[in-house]
Amino acid sequence: MEELRAFFLITESDQDKKPYEIDEIKEISIENLSFQYKDQLRPVLEDIRFRIRQGQKVALVGENGCGKTTLIKCLAGLYETDSSMIKINGKPLANIKSESYRTRISVLFQDYIRYNFTARENIGFGNVEKLHDFNGIKHAATCTGIDHYLTKLPYQYETMLGKFFSGSDELSGGQWQKVALSRALFRNSDLIILDEPTSALDPNAEMKIIEDLFQENNQKAILFITHRLGAASLADIILVMKEGRIVERGTHEELLLRNGIYKKMYQTQSKWYKQNEEVETV
Numbered sequence: 001m002e003e004l005r006a007f008f009l010i011t012e013s014d015q016d017k018k019p020y021e022i023d024e025i026k027e028i029s030i031e032n033l034s035f036q037y038k039d040q041l042r043p044v045l046e047d048i049r050f051r052i053r054q055g056q057k058v059a060l061v062g063e064n065g066c067g068k069t070t071l072i073k074c075l076a077g078l079y080e081t082d083s084s085m086i087k088i089n090g091k092p093l094a095n096i097k098s099e100s101y102r103t104r105i106s107v108l109f110q111d112y113i114r115y116n117f118t119a120r121e122n123i124g125f126g127n128v129e130k131l132h133d134f135n136g137i138k139h140a141a142t143c144t145g146i147d148h149y150l151t152k153l154p155y156q157y158e159t160m161l162g163k164f165f166s167g168s169d170e171l172s173g174g175q176w177q178k179v180a181l182s183r184a185l186f187r188n189s190d191l192i193i194l195d196e197p198t199s200a201l202d203p204n205a206e207m208k209i210i211e212d213l214f215q216e217n218n219q220k221a222i223l224f225i226t227h228r229l230g231a232a233s234l235a236d237i238i239l240v241m242k243e244g245r246i247v248e249r250g251t252h253e254e255l256l257l258r259n260g261i262y263k264k265m266y267q268t269q270s271k272w273y274k275q276n277e278e279v280e281t282v
């Protein structure tokens, strides 16, 4: 009898460890996550805890070097972390087949690729199986506001982008960023992770894109890094990081009521915008 029980116990625990597939991400939870780069003396992330549910929009803010990009790389499964610290639908990320997880997420890093291919392909590469789904590609481009520009190109979406080919069209930094963001949106994912997706855009264009992004993807979870608190204010939850830790969290209004880092950052940025408005009107 004991042997029989032992047999079932082993079989159950083996099954737990066997990587499995997921077809949906309903919740991501991070519990007590710490991370250290091999060549660094101190951890870059310490005791990180938060949860993102389906449809939630979460902004990650904080000064340069506080660990924001490292955190989203851990979440994207690019760095190995203690298996139980990141959980997807309540189960450790490490137990999920990485291919299956990656098809459910969409990530846009700061150093996105500018493909010397057509505009359609540049966006379509987000979901290569749907490279010929023109309506889907156009829809993603409309959401980021780049459709307007692409439709005016000599061959519209079939125009080559970049500067390598004759007849191709080289975009501005902000336009490339919109194309890259369209590519991330074209992917059919449950979780969209964006590292400063609108940093090259002017504040008005940025706010419009973030608003449209949230509206168009109301069922999806979005985690985005931003240095502009105007964009962060649109999120359901704002996580404020400092030296590898989350030190404040809440809505824009809640954080302004505290006399913390977020409020100081906000006051500094408001002053900056006011000064610039005054310079423009002089």
Ligand SMILES: Nc1ncnc2c1ncn2[C@@H]1O[C@H](COP(=O)(O)OP(=O)(O)OP(=O)(O)O)[C@@H](O)[C@H]1O
Pocket: 037, 039, 040, 044, 062, 063, 064, 065, 066, 067, 068, 069, 070, 071
């Ligand atoms: N590949 C790496 N190897 C070693 N150290 C790294 C690596 N990437 C980042 N770091 C270090 O980890 C710390 C956090 O970097 P990270 O890029 O996560 O910060 P960040 O908050 O995203 O900064 P920024 O706002 O400037 O983009 C920094 O001190 C950085 O030097």
